[in-house]
Amino acid sequence: MFKAQTITHKGQSRIAVYFENKPELTSRFKQLPGAKWSATLKVWHLPATAAYLKQFKIITEAVNIHQKKEPIPIKPELAQFIDWLKSRRYSNSTVKTYTEALRIFLSFFGEKKTEEITNTDLIYFNNQYILKNKLSASYQNQMVNAIKLFFSIVQQKQLDVSKIHRPKRAKTLPNVLSKEEVKAILTAHNNMKHQTMLSLVYACGLRRSELLNLMPIHIDSNRGLLLIKQAKGKKDRVAPISEKIVNLLRAYYKAYQPKKWLFEGQLAGQKYSEKSLENVLKQALKKAKINKPVSLHWLRHSYATHLLESGTDLRFIQELLGHSSSRTTEIYTHVSTKSLQNIKSPFDDL
CATH class of the missing domain: 1.10.150.130 (Tyrosine recombinase, N-terminal domain)
Structure with missing residues (x-):
C-alpha cells in the first residue's frame, strides 16, 4: 500500500511516501506528525526520524545519517x-x-x-x-x-x-473570476497590508513571487509604473499602476514603514512568507463567502481576461504578463466572454 524512500528536500533529510491517491489514505497520512505535501516533488513526505524509518522499513544506514545529521553524499x-x-x-x-x-x-x-x-x-x-x-x-x-x-x-x-513516454499535456483553461468576485475578495480584509497585497496582485497581474520580491524603490508613482525585477525567466518588466492603487500603496507605506521589502513579515527586513500570503487569500475567500478553490494565480488570470474583455490588445497583455510566447497569452481568448456573448445559440430559434 505504501512505498517509501529517503530524500533530501530543502536541505533536510525526509522520507518520501508513495501511495494511491485515495481520500481515505491521504486523510490517514495527514494525521502523522510532521507530514507535509511537496508541490515540487508531488509527493507526501515525513521527517526522517528513527521511528518513521523503522515503520517504513528503511535501511538502518539512513537512521545513522539522520542521527548524525550528516548530509547525504552527492555523486x-x-x-x-x-x-x-x-x-x-x-x-x-x-x-x-x-x-x-x-x-x-x-x-x-x-x-x-x-x-x-x-x-x-x-x-x-x-x-x-x-x-x-x-x-x-x-x-x-x-x-x-x-x-x-x-x-x-x-x-x-x-x-x-x-x-520516455511523455504524457500529453492537458489542455486546461485558466480559472477566471468575475469582477464582482474579485471586488469581494479584495475588500474582504480590514487589515490594510492584506488588502494592499491582494489588490496589487490583481491590479498588476503579478505572480506570487513577483509580489513578495517587490521593494519600495520599484514603485514609480510619478510615472505610474511598477518595476518587476528578475521575474520568471530572469526578465524585468513594467506594469502600469493607476492613481487608485498608488494612493493605496502610499497609505500602506505610511502605516507600516517597510525597511527593505515592500511587504515584510513580523520582523523588519524579513520578506513576507508565501505561506502567510496564501493564508491571507484563504481568509479573504472565507469572509467573502466564495467557495471556489481560488489560488493567487486566479487573480492574475482574471486580470488578463478582464483586460482582454475591456478591449486591450493581446500583444500588450503579453508584455504586461511577461509571457515569452504569444501562444501562452492567447489562451485567455478562450475564457473571455466578450466574443462569446455575441454568439446566438440555435436553441433560441426553436
Whole structure:
C-alpha cells in the first residue's frame, strides 16, 4: 500500500511516501506528525526520524545519517551538474527541482554507473517509478527535462528522451473570476497590508513571487509604473499602476514603514512568507463567502481576461504578463466572454 524512500528536500533529510491517491489514505497520512505535501516533488513526505524509518522499513544506514545529521553524499557527476546549473544562473528553485529529480533517478539504479544507463533504463524508470507510483504528468515532465539536460551537458551523452513516454499535456483553461468576485475578495480584509497585497496582485497581474520580491524603490508613482525585477525567466518588466492603487500603496507605506521589502513579515527586513500570503487569500475567500478553490494565480488570470474583455490588445497583455510566447497569452481568448456573448445559440430559434 505504501512505498517509501529517503530524500533530501530543502536541505533536510525526509522520507518520501508513495501511495494511491485515495481520500481515505491521504486523510490517514495527514494525521502523522510532521507530514507535509511537496508541490515540487508531488509527493507526501515525513521527517526522517528513527521511528518513521523503522515503520517504513528503511535501511538502518539512513537512521545513522539522520542521527548524525550528516548530509547525504552527492555523486560527483551530480555535484558537477549543480555547478553547471549555477554557472548558467538557473534560479534556485530550478536548481533544487532538477537536483532532486536527478538524485531520485540515479538512486533508482543504485550502483550502476551513469555512463552505462541506456534508453531502455529510462523507459524502465518511467514505468516502474513514475507511472507505478502514479506521479503527476507535470512531475514526469520535470524529471524528463532534468535527465535530458544532465546527460546532454554533463555526461555529454545525447539520449533519445523521446523514448520516455511523455504524457500529453492537458489542455486546461485558466480559472477566471468575475469582477464582482474579485471586488469581494479584495475588500474582504480590514487589515490594510492584506488588502494592499491582494489588490496589487490583481491590479498588476503579478505572480506570487513577483509580489513578495517587490521593494519600495520599484514603485514609480510619478510615472505610474511598477518595476518587476528578475521575474520568471530572469526578465524585468513594467506594469502600469493607476492613481487608485498608488494612493493605496502610499497609505500602506505610511502605516507600516517597510525597511527593505515592500511587504515584510513580523520582523523588519524579513520578506513576507508565501505561506502567510496564501493564508491571507484563504481568509479573504472565507469572509467573502466564495467557495471556489481560488489560488493567487486566479487573480492574475482574471486580470488578463478582464483586460482582454475591456478591449486591450493581446500583444500588450503579453508584455504586461511577461509571457515569452504569444501562444501562452492567447489562451485567455478562450475564457473571455466578450466574443462569446455575441454568439446566438440555435436553441433560441426553436
